[in-house]
Amino acid sequence: MRPVSYARATAPAEAVAAVAADPGGAYLAGGTTAVDLLRQNVLRHDRLVDIGDLPLAGIEETPAGGLRIGALTRMSDAAAHPLVRERFPLIAEALELGASPQLRAMATMGGNLLQRVRCAYYRDAVSPCNKREPGTGCSALGGINRGHAILGTSEHCIATHPSDLAVALTALDARVHTLRGAGERSFHIDDFLLPPGDTPHIENPLEHGELITAIEVPDTPTARTSRYLKIRDRASYEFALTAVAATLRLENGRISGVRLALGGVATTPWRARHAERLLLGAAAEPGVFDEAARAELAEARTTPMNAFKAELARRAVVRVLRTLAATPEGQA
Amino acid sequence: MTTHKPAARGQAATAPPERGPGPVPVPLIVNDVPYTLDIEPRVSLLSALRDGCGLTGAKRGCDQGTCGACTVWVEERRVLSCLTLAIACEGRRVTTVEGLAQGGELHPMQEEFIAHDAFQCGYCTPGQLMSAVALVREGHAGAPGEEADPAEISEWMSGNLCRCAAYPHLTAAIAAAAKRM
Numbered sequence: 001m002r003p004v005s006y007a008r009a010t011a012p013a014e015a016v017a018a019v020a021a022d023p024g025g026a027y028l029a030g031g032t033t034a035v036d037l038l039r040q041n042v043l044r045h046d047r048l049v050d051i052g053d054l055p056l057a058g059i060e061e062t063p064a065g066g067l068r069i070g071a072l073t074r075m076s077d078a079a080a081h082p083l084v085r086e087r088f089p090l091i092a093e094a095l096e097l098g099a100s101p102q103l104r105a106m107a108t109m110g111g112n113l114l115q116r117v118r119c120a121y122y123r124d125a126v127s128p129c130n131k132r133e134p135g136t137g138c139s140a141l142g143g144i145n146r147g148h149a150i151l152g153t154s155e156h157c158i159a160t161h162p163s164d165l166a167v168a169l170t171a172l173d174a175r176v177h178t179l180r181g182a183g184e185r186s187f188h189i190d191d192f193l194l195p196p197g198d199t200p201h202i203e204n205p206l207e208h209g210e211l212i213t214a215i216e217v218p219d220t221p222t223a224r225t226s227r228y229l230k231i232r233d234r235a236s237y238e239f240a241l242t243a244v245a246a247t248l249r250l251e252n253g254r255i256s257g258v259r260l261a262l263g264g265v266a267t268t269p270w271r272a273r274h275a276e277r278l279l280l281g282a283a284a285e286p287g288v289f290d291e292a293a294r295a296e297l298a299e300a301r302t303t304p305m306n307a308f309k310a311e312l313a314r315r316a317v318v319r320v321l322r323t324l325a326a327t328p329e330g331q332a
Numbered sequence: 333m334t335t336h337k338p339a340a341r342g343q344a345a346t347a348p349p350e351r352g353p354g355p356v357p358v359p360l361i362v363n364d365v366p367y368t369l370d371i372e373p374r375v376s377l378l379s380a381l382r383d384g385c386g387l388t389g390a391k392r393g394c395d396q397g398t399c400g401a402c403t404v405w406v407e408e409r410r411v412l413s414c415l416t417l418a419i420a421c422e423g424r425r426v427t428t429v430e431g432l433a434q435g436g437e438l439h440p441m442q443e444e445f446i447a448h449d450a451f452q453c454g455y456c457t458p459g460q461l462m463s464a465v466a467l468v469r470e471g472h473a474g475a476p477g478e479e480a481d482p483a484e485i486s487e488w489m490s491g492n493l494c495r496c497a498a499y500p501h502l503t504a505a506i507a508a509a510a511k512r513m
């Protein structure tokens with residue numbers, strides 16, 4: 001790891017000023033991405049501003065009935081919070097199915113959204129990689145890409161977005177609140193995590209030094225019946241090959257509310273809007289679930305190594321919807 | 333879509349004091365003992381404990397957050413000391429496996445690890461112990477008086493790998509120790 005300087009911020013505006021003023025500056029939250037990738041020479045900051053003491057941890061209800069989750073809330077604390085478990089079980093599940101207990105006790109909710117891709121060529125710090133060194137090419141396209149994305153890819157990058165939390169938040173239309181020199185602003189999660197396109201090195205719309213202060217999850221009554229299904233190569237402590245975040249509400253056997261987002265298969269958390277449109281108002285039957293899943297995956301672009309993901313994702317969607325349709329709480 | 337609000341007025345926008353990148357004095361409290369190390373800010377808590385404090389219990393397995401051999405506690409949290417900067421632990425209590433035994437008496441978890449043969453080479457053991465005690469405290473080995481669920485213990489120990497695959501013995505030791513804690 002290259003030398004870095006360190007400062008511990010005590011106020012958000014002070015932290016923003018310190019990082020914004022220095023192109024080599026970056027925030028340090030739980031450090032589980034930052035320290036890892038600085039040590040591998042993938043990230044090259046030379047000034048760290050520790051935000052661990054900022055008063056940005058904690059979860060509160062919003063006047064509109066949603067939840068505001070402070071950016072520095074640890075993944076473990078968010079997953080254990082009674083309001084999260086009761087109103088948004090899919091968020092608690094997505095968190096507890098991610099990483100390991102130690103990592104979740106370190107990692108923060110804001111940092112989770114800014115974690116970097118797990119593509120081995122990105123992480124080795126030497127292979128050509130458009131995300132790490134723009135314009136050098138993508139080693140994964142003709143390389144080992146079994147874990148890579150089949151949706152939202154471009155000819156410049158096919159890395160999968162690694163966050164589980166972000167998939168659940170995408171299903172819930174969450175917003176990300178930030179602070180920069182010019183003041184506060186907020187983004188819909190769909191506009192926050194960007195597909196690679198021609199600029200795979202630009203992963204989000206944050207300005208240099210812009211601080212995530214909170215994640216807001218709007219009131220979503222259907223989310224009380226929700227699931228996060230994660231399929232991976234081992235039983236625990238592994239990134240998703242495919243994940244599905246879903247909420248479902250039935251009235252007289254017909255679907256009156258549904259949210260669906262996919263993880264592990266796309267370059268961003270993937271809101272399955274085609275599928276949602278086909279499902280809404282339709283009968284809650286396996287054939288309908290299957291058709292919706294197929295429609296969503298129709299535009300998948302696979303490689304010989306990751307072609308299995310399209311079928312895996314189809315089955316995962318059907319399984320989650322069948323499970324939710326069979327739970328009594330989902331019936332009106 | 334983005335929405336804009338003006339910056340709150342009267343907020344301090346001065347930079348916090350910067351330290352390093354060269355060696356700086358870093359005070360740490362480990363197992364209730366104060367140390368002051370002259371280290372660069374980039375030094376991990378794991379290196380500081382092993383090379384600075386001479387506490388070699390925490391082990392370096394992967395140095396990238398994947399094995400759990402370096403698990404220690406910062407305050408009540410079980411964390412990976414390889415991905416934690418030592419300087420970020422200033423003002424926080426650090427506990428390592430050396431701090432588990434009290435007054436010459438082994439911790440019940442240590443006794444049950446011995447009784448259940450929960451290790452072979454022992455390399456992962458300090459990290460396993462620190463995770464195991466935290467797991468019981470977090471409530472994942474059943475409520476007091478309740479039988480522990482081995483599957484729940486395994487899941488909440490999944491951040492600690494064991495190349496000797498002592499897993500069944502580890503689970504049994506933790507379930508037994510939970511009854512005594």
Ligand SMILES: Cc1cc2nc3c(=O)[nH]c(=O)nc-3n(C[C@H](O)[C@H](O)[C@H](O)COP(=O)(O)OP(=O)(O)OC[C@H]3O[C@@H](n4cnc5c(N)ncnc54)[C@H](O)[C@@H]3O)c2cc1C
Pocket residue numbers: 026027028029030031032033034035036051071072097098099100103106107108109110111112113114115162163164165210211212213237238239240396397398
């Ligand atoms: C072995 C391993 C396995 C993992 N498995 C999973 C998994 O299965 N699922 C999953 O979802 N994740 C997984 N992760 C990723 C982990 O969840 C993230 O590393 C973590 O959430 C990042 O949060 P942090 O607080 O540690 O961020 P840091 O490492 O401190 O920061 C990450 C990045 O975000 C920036 N940053 C942090 N906070 C803010 C803020 N408030 N505002 C602006 N910028 C900020 C930092 O500058 C840095 O660039 C795994 C990680 C490891 C090491």
Ligand code: SF4
Pocket residue numbers: 117119120121122128129130131132137138139140141156157158159200
């Ligand atoms: S897939 Fe993306 S991250 Fe991986 S090598 Fe290609 S450009 Fe880099």
Ligand code: FES
Pocket residue numbers: 391392393394395396397398399400401402403412413414415
């Ligand atoms: S040495 Fe820290 S997790 Fe492996």
Ligand code: FES
Pocket residue numbers: 450451452453454455456457493494495496497498
């Ligand atoms: S006892 Fe050898 S690695 Fe666990």
